[in-house]
Amino acid sequence: MLSNFMINTWTVASLVAITAGLVGFFTVIRGASFAAHTIPLSTFPGAAAAVLLGVNQVLGLIVAASLSVIGINALSRRGQPDVATAMTLVMMLGLGTLCLSQISQYSQQVYALLFGQVFGISQASITPIAVIDIFAAGALLMLFRPLLLSSLSTDLLQARYLTATRLNLAFLIILALASAVALPVVGALLVFSLMVGPASAARNITSRPVLAMGLTVLISLFTVWTAIVLSYVTNWPVGFFVGGFGAIAYSAGRGALRIRRWKPSPIS
C-alpha cells in the first residue's frame, strides 16, 4: 500500500482533498451545492471530447469546465438560477453522451470518469494537478473575507472592483478549476461528495470561520485517505466510501450542533 506506485496516488489524492475541502467550505456557506454538483459533472464531457478529437485530456476538461461556468452565468441572468444550472448541466451531458457514443471502447472509461480512478496515476500528471490545485486554493484564501461577507448579504460588498456578480463568477471559476483536476482522480460524481460532506460537518462543530475552514480540510483529507485504504483492501470503488463518509459526516455535524445547543450557556 505504500509502494512507489501508490505514492503518486497518495500525493494527488491529498492535493485534491485539500482543494476540494477549501472549495467545499465556501460551497456550503454560500449554498452553492447545485453548482458544485453541476460543474464537475458537466466537465466530464470534456474528457470524452478530448479522446474523440485526440487532444490533451486536461485541456478538454478545462474547456468543458469553462463552458459550464459560462452557461450557468449567462442563463442565470435571465431566469431562476437553479433552472439555469440544471439546463447547463443537461446540455453539457447531452453533448457528453454524443461524444461517448462515438468512442468505440467507452464503458470502462465512462465508469472511470464518473466514479474515479485513484490507482494508477502517472508521475507526469502530478505537476499540472499540483499547480492548478495550489492556484485554486491560493485564490480562495485571498477571497476569504469578501466571500464570507457576501454570503451574509451581497449588498454588503461596497468595494467597486469586487461586485457580487464578479465575486460569484470568480468562485465558479475556482470551482471549475478544482473540479477539472480532481475529476480524473475521484470522478465527476464524487468530487462533489468531497466538497459538501466535510464542510457540512465542520460548520456545525465550530462557529469560528477560519477554524471551520481548517477543520473542513482535515475531515476531507481523512475521508480521502480512509477511502483509499478501504478501497485498496476491499477492491470496491473509492467513490462508494467517499459518498458514504459524506453522509456520515453530515449526520455527525447535525448531532454535534444539537449537543452544542443543549448547553445552558454558550462557550466563550
Next chain:
Amino acid sequence: MAMFSPAIFITTAGFFHNSAVHVALAIGGSAAVVSAIVGVFTVLRAQSFAGHALADISSAGGSAALLFGLPPLVGFLAMAMLAAGGMEVVGARQIRERDLVSGVVLGAGLGLTALFLYLDISMTTASNAANMVMFGSMFTIAPETMIPALWVAVLALVMCVLLYRPLLLIAIDPDLATIRGLNVRLIGLLYLLTLSIAVALSAMTIGAILSTALLIGPAAAAIRWSCRPGPAIIIASVIAISATWGGIFLAYDSFYWTRNHGWPVSFFIVTIIFLAYLASGRTTALARLRRAITA
C-alpha cells in the same frame, strides 16, 4: 410512409413497424408527460436540485436491478422513493439547507451507484452497465416493462391532479397553507414520491443523469410562456412529448445518415428541450421590449 423532402426523412420506412420503437414511443411519451407536469411544480418550488438528485440516485437502483436480475423499473423506482423519504426525514425548510441535504443524500446514493456498477461490470455480463444506467437505453427496454410503466405513469398523473391545488398554495406560502389546515410536510413527501416516479420513468428511458432535462427544461420554458399554472402544464407536456418523440425519430434516423453509427436518443431529446428553453427566453425578452416601446 412517403415523406416529402429532405434527406433525413427518407428512412422513415421501418420506423412505425419496429416494436422497439413502439415501446420507446409509449414509455418515452409517458415519461415525458409525467416529468413535464411534475416539473412545473418542481420549478415553482425551486427544487430543481432535489429533482436532479433523485434522478441521479435512482441510478443506484437501476444498477442494483442489473446486479440482482430485477426489472430495471423496480430498481429505479425503489431507490428514488427511498431517497425521497431520506430527504424528507432530514427535513429542512430553508432552500439553502434543503439543497445541502439533497446534495449529501445524492453523494451517498452515487457512492452506492459506484459500488453496484463496479459489481455489475466485474460480476455479470453487463459490461455496458455504466452507460446503460447513466445515459439510458431507450431502444433496449423490454416490451413487458411497457404495461407496468404505463400504470405507474397513470398513478403519478392521478397524484398530480390530487395535489394540484395544495402544491400551488404551498408554493405561494407554506405558512398560509398551514393555516388553511394543510399538512405541508405530508404533501411535501407525497410530492417527492410523485417526483420519484417521474424521474424513475425518465431515468429508464433517457438515463439517470439526463432525466433532469425532461423534468426541468419543458417546465421552465412553459413557465416563461405562460404565467398561469394550467396552460403552463399543457405547454410543458407538449414540449416534452415533442422533444421525446422527435428525439426518438431523429436517433432512429441517424443510423442511416451516420452509416450505422447512430447518435444517442438522449442527445437529441436534450438538445430539442434546450432549444425550446432558449426560445422561450427570447419571447419574454420580446414581450418586455414591446412593453418598453409602448410604455
Next chain:
Amino acid sequence: MLTVDSLSVGFPGNQVLQDVNFHLPQGSFCGLIGTNGSGKTTLLRTILGLVTPDKGKIETGVGGIGYVPQKIQLDPFMPLRARDVVALGIDGHHLGVPLPSPSRRRAVDSMLAEVGATEFANRRVGDLSGGQQQRIMIAHALVRGPRLLLLDEPLANLDIRSVAEVIALLHKLVVEQKITVLLSAHDMNPLLPVMNQIVYLAHGRSVSGAVEEVVRSSVLSSLYGYHIDVIQVHGRVLVVAAVGAEARTTEMAHEPVHVTSIP
C-alpha cells in the same frame, strides 16, 4: 449630512423615483417612510452607489456610509460568531485570511459594547434573536466610524420590545456621536418620538421636512390618497388610517387638519 438633489432613478419600463429632493443636516434622525414598492430600497441603494441614477446629485459629506441591508436571513448553520460579523465590517473587503490583530480586536470589542452586544459576542450569529442580529448588523455598519448610517427596514419582523431597543440604540448614537441616521420603515409610529426629519415616498415622489411639517393629516392623506388621522394619546402622536368607505377619497386631503401636536 446628506443632500439628495432632484434625483430620478428608473429601470427599463419602470420609473422608480422621480425628482426626489431632501437635505439632512449632520445629526439628523430621519425616517424614510413609504409603502411597499414605493422605492425606499432603491433610494438607499442609490445613495450607497449600488444603483446609478438617471438624473440628479447625491452628496454624502465625508466619513463614508454605514449600511444595514434589508431582512438578512442568517443561516443558522453559518460558522460565524457575532464578533466575526463585526470584524468583517472593518476589513471584509480585504483579500486574504484575517490574521489575529489586537487593534482590530479592541475596535470590535468597543463597538460590541457600544451596541450592548458584549454578552452574546461569541455566540453563533444565526442563533441570535432578530433584535440581537439587528444590533450586530448595526455594529458591523458602524465599526469603521461612518458619519452617515442607512438602514433598510431594520424594524420589520421584530417584536415590540426589540423595536423599542433598536430605536433607543439608534437614538443614542445620533445624540452622542452626531451620526446622521436614515432609516426606512413602512410604519412611522414607533419612530415618531425620536425622529426629527422625515422623507415620505409615494408613487416615486417625495415629501420631506421636519416631522411637524409632514406629519399632518392633510399632508399624509394627500400622499396616501386615503384619509389619515394624526391623533395624540398620552402625549404621543399616532398616525392611523380612517375606517370606512368614505375615507377612500383623495379630496379628503383638503379637509382641515385634525391634530398636529408633536412632543
